[in-house]
Amino acid sequence: MRPYGDTTGDGMVQLSFTLPVPCDKRAEGAALQLAGKMGLDPAMVVHAKQMGERFTFFVVYGRVNHLVDLSAVQVVERDFPLLSAKDVNALIKRRLRRKLVVVGACIGTDAHTVGIDAILNVKGIAGEKGLEYYRELRVVNLGAQVAVPDLVEAARAEKADAVLVSQVVTQRDAHLHNTREMSAAFREAMPADRRPLLVVGGPRFDELMAVELGVDRIFGRGTTPREVASYLVHALITQKAKAA
């Protein structure tokens, strides 16, 4: 199949972009050349407007000849459903019948609370509110440079359902060492069925390393609070119910 403009198979698409040149004939030619290289044939510059002294904004319409083969589409499915804050709260309220307790921290010498704060603070990130905003979550944010034994103790005292750890600093693989130390400490301190869900996050983690690091889940760059909340509900409520 092809994109649909106003007739089946016409392949029409629209496109807008900026080129770092002043607006003139040559600039329009450059826009058409780019469109051509992107596979638009024929292409029409329907709008060109200079911005400042040396930029031009273009809107281009044109036909692409590429075919899309639906049977060859591959997607990596998220293994848990993305829920709204409302659904997360409703599920916890109905199924857990108490607040779900989350303890968060930056461990080791890492003082970068940017990550954990983005996920936990109400302020949130990327237009999404942090976990504190969820009525049915009780969030305890221990902040920066928390020693692993203190984290374990806090998790025990707060009866944490989940522990969220953020690691930004990666010098000499500190994030990996710290995470291993943390998961080992929890394994030692608590029996498997009483251990909170262990979740780590940070921009340099490989999301596939969870097993190797002894944690339940790793979240990489660009993770939003809603994804984390949805995962917590999935792992602690939905999936558990299935297993039982």
Add this chain to the structure above:
Amino acid sequence: MSGKLDLDPVVVRRARRLAQKAGRPVVDLARSHTTMSVERAVLRLAGVTGADADGIPWVNRLVDAVVADVGLGHGAALPVFDALAREGLDDVTLLAQKAAAGSVRFEVPAGKAATAAKRASRRAVAAGIRRIDRRRAERDRLIKRHGDPAIGLGRGAASDAPSETDRKRPWIYIIVATGDIYEDIPQAQAAAREGADIIAVIRSTGQSLLDYVPEGATREGFAGTYATQENFRLMRAALDESSRELGRYIRLTNYASGLCMPEIATLAGLERLDMMLNDSMYGILFRDINPIRTFVDQRFSRQIHARAGIIINTGEDNYLTTADAVEAAHTVTVSQLLNEYFAHEAGLADWQLGLGHAFEINPDLPESFRLELAHALLARELFPDAPLKWMPPTKHMTGDVFRGNLLDGFFNLVGAMTGQGILLVGMMTEAVVTPWLSDRDIALQNVRYVLNAAGGLREDFVPAPGGFIQSRARQVLGEAVELLERIVDDGLLNAIADGTFGIMKRPADRGKGLDGVARHEADYYNPATEILEAAA
């Protein structure tokens, strides 16, 4: 009241009285406590500058050393200037360096030594405040020279604002945020050329939780650029250049919030920033900063802003991003009234109150535009002499950029029809990417079209007596009065602890920065407060 909404003046007076009653105990608390950051701000005014090799400002090292020896409750001025005299030094930064090396012992002076330290500290701090005064006079001169885009006010304009009663248009406010001050500068200058009157440099995520102000020019930030004195200076100088080129004074905005609020306010005054985000409760609710710390820091910051001629912007838009914009409309009004009270108490004039509100009602709701008009007009009529800050939609921006651009157009139209003073330009790519050059251009085109096509519509826009808009505005005001009554009964700190605002529960004995708060001892002395309050 100018009367487009026919609000009952008795109810309006009652709302203000209640806000005052609710805020009074918090002001008393602020007057009887100090914080690490307030004391650091005082010492910055007294001339402490620079940072150690690790980037920790000398002013932090100095206050830490004072607190370790004598505690925080006496204030830093007396112990520092007493030590300065004993050491035979005349440079406070040098004293800070010696203190950091552990070679100075601080004590609380008594008798003659106390009198001498008081006099010396007052002289040093007065010099700092005079520098702020000179920057303010400089701003007035530059505005006169380059011209000022007329700002929208409810009726006759106030002293320092343009005197034209019926202004042409709101100030157009644009955000830059690359993380790199040297990248921000050309972007800001380009935005000014495209029509922006105000440039706001968004801070790096997480700066509000740093307990020190970074030093020097910075080129790396998370989703924003660090607020530092040097960054302030560089951007102000660049915008002075743009002001000359464009023949209108371009204002610069930053954020006095977080754990270092009083220091950042001070640096803003010293570097002639023109507006500062400075909400009375934002840090408490959205950053979990201790309530008492926030109110103490807040009062000092606002006293500095008052002196520096800085316009504050409050953060009521944030409530609407967490709560429903229709159900929670009255919490915005309540917060505006509280912000107004706290601001007046700290010496700010009406023309300095950029009270915030936002276009955040779900566009799928029937009559959502009329509801927005009602809410925006209510703010306009309640605060006729304040340059209200009108914030664009964010919550219901979905990534559908075409619909987003339409929403922004309606947002601009409400701004024009209700005479908002500061229009934060909405981006159709909100929630998609940090704005591209073309996004900003399209957004400004949208603003220009609306202001050009409907700039004077405010004159003709008179809601029908007893109609939808009037009734809605009165309902919101009524709910605001009810909430204020509850807050007065409960106490503001308890209300905050119970989650009245933006649903966050913030008890007074919790939150970040609590360990940097102390009750005044009997001999507490703060020369800055003394000077600022004497003038007010």
